[in-house]
Amino acid sequence: MSAHRNWAGNVRYAARAYHRPSSMDELRELVAGSDRIRAVGSGHSFNRLGDTTGDLVTLAGLPATVRLDEERRTVDVPAAMRYGDLATWLHERGYALANLASLPHISVAGAVATGTHGSGNAVGNLATAVAGLELVTAAGELLTVDRDADDFAGMVVSFGALGIVTRLTLDVVPTFDVRQYVCLDLPRSALDAAFGSAYSVSVFTDWRSTRGTQVWRKQLAEQAAPPADWLGTTPADRPWHPVPGMPVVNCTEQLGVAGPWHERLPHFRLGFTPSSGDELQSEYHLPRAVAADALAALDEVAHLIAPVAQTSELRTIAADELWLSPNHGRDSLAVHFTWIADASAVLPVVAEVERALAPFAPRPHWGKVFTLAPHAIAATYPRWPEFTALLHHLDPKGKFRTEDLDHLFPR
Template identity: 60%
Template sequence: MLTNWAGNTAFRARAVHRPASLDELRGLVAESDRVRALGSGHSFNDVADTTGDLVVLDRMPATVEIDSAARKVRVAAGTTYARLAEAVHAAGFALENMASLPHISVAGSVATGTHGSGDANRCLAAAVSGLELVTADGSLLSLSRGDDDFAGAVVSLGALGVVHTLTLDLVPAFELRQYVREGLTPDALDGFDDIMANGYSVSLFTDWRDTRIWLKRHEEFTAGSWHGTRPAPEPRHPLPGMPADACTTQLGVPGPWHERLPHFRPDAPPSGAGDELQSEFLLPRAHAVAALRELYAVGDRVRPALQISEVRTIAADDLWLSPFRDRDSVGVHFTWIRDVATVLPAIDLVERTLAPFDPRPHWGKLFTRRPGCPAGFRELAGRLDPAGKFANDFVRLLPEE
């Protein structure tokens, strides 16, 4: 039985296929009546599930084609960000941002709106300038930024076809330094905007009682006391008490962008190595402080189900199904214990607490209140996949906005 990374979802597919060529993939899609693609399996719900054929792309040609003049890279859908980052950096370039884990696949991350952090940094999907996908009849469709259907096809939940390659924007390679600050109190939330602006990428890790700040900066940071915090004397893991061996280098040591932006190293087990469940809710940036205060107020009730929360900021984009569509956002992430009976009431409490602030869930995490689906996306899916070959219960049950 094939399960997701956390082991909380067992896929119901009648068969799992690993095509080794584009022709094989196209034939498989054309012949199947129900088919979905599976990325690295890091989603915590059934967004990738199907009762038909499940396609895993880890045996496809490992395409990484860099166009230095255009500052673009064309990459195979199943490529991990760790492998992509190494190739891009070797050519003198960088991705604008990365997620906490470099282990995840490019296509799966893009399709679900996965993101990193930074006031000026958009989600990973916003770097996509083109994509090729195998549609329901097995034909290959290419879309580029500016095409009518492009903004609906990037964050697509796998509902339009099987993505074959993506083309991403690049920037010149750069270095960062990573610092951890300890002792942030709820009273310091009035300084939230200043805290989040003090790095290229900034995260808060909290159990809604004790809070640490992860700063990823171009410049050195030598402040003693800052917003009531102090520098961590040694490397830290986001989960208090865990050894920091799996984490990227801290203590202000400069290093390449791809060795600082993720919290975890690609050659080490990611995060809690799967012994967890996750939720995340994306709110308008203007509501950040008020929403965080409400979560601190219910922290004692959330904490029994919680391992750690992470707070990040993400810039707006224009992608139809992006959780950041048309609004700068703050993301509040919950890494739960792996106990569904304990976690579901905590998710319900969080959703009720955040309801006044117009939350949108991360598509690949656990949530109980389904967000709306734009009518334009329904029309696009109906046009590209009239028989619903790529649809599943997750997509069908999304209400229309």
């Protein structure tokens, strides 16, 4: 990410000024004195939800202290810290996070604010690990909230609309080892069995057939290896990359070699380019109960998807109670698309994907490309009115607003 563009390069930030405060006092003074301000993390968002015509601030210059509370099984971290760096720090001390996203390069606050995923039938998205938040409010005051606060469930996944989050407290678990196996050519009929077969499972498809081209099984190290004929697949005899043609050295180790959780749960290694690096992304979260019908509906537009998709990933996420989490109140199937980096070719296909999924109450990933109308998104979130009220209460003058936020939550 450059100072003026997001990671993918498809968004050029409209900010009038860029800031890197080195202390909390400096940040609070900056927020209090600005009429429009937003924080930027690793820039791994593919839309303008976090863009602003006002001040853009990075928190990377704030003190990077990490505090582990072994009694409470929590860790207190700076908002700008990357998951990969936090994971290494925790593992060295005998602890882990329950889940990680497919790439460890993203900042903790940014991933939480957008409800960014991990995967696994029994595992919630990254935001579900949040036990507390510290944020700077529109008045420049420091507010600390935890799970006992009345509105806490509305403040975790809030895309920076309620204030600038400066620190987060996350639940931790004892460290653990994982083995990763890749299997090829999964029949669609075996999809549910595949998702339930390991701690975290991702199924990749190219939409040229109904079969999964690759299944990435991330199983606890003590679990038995899958048999050679597992669910009718073929075991990979070499490492694979989910995007055809990309170097496999970028990916985490496969072939069943045991290793620490943080070196297996992501698809990509911290020191290497994630995904293809030249792409757009979309993702839709659907109720697990309608997964088969939703995938059948996408089959009807597969001939449009395939020419502009580099790869597509299916994964599951457990339900949670966070108001604007894409997984609020329902176990979910996430359908992810890694598109070519051509918005003019991709956006019409995105619209067709959304049309096909419309009967199944899709929720878009907040940080990716989508065109769904605000009323259609709002209808899928039971706590949307409560969040809207919270937004007006904590930011009555719209200091943290953006054009896209105004579109979603009119004033």
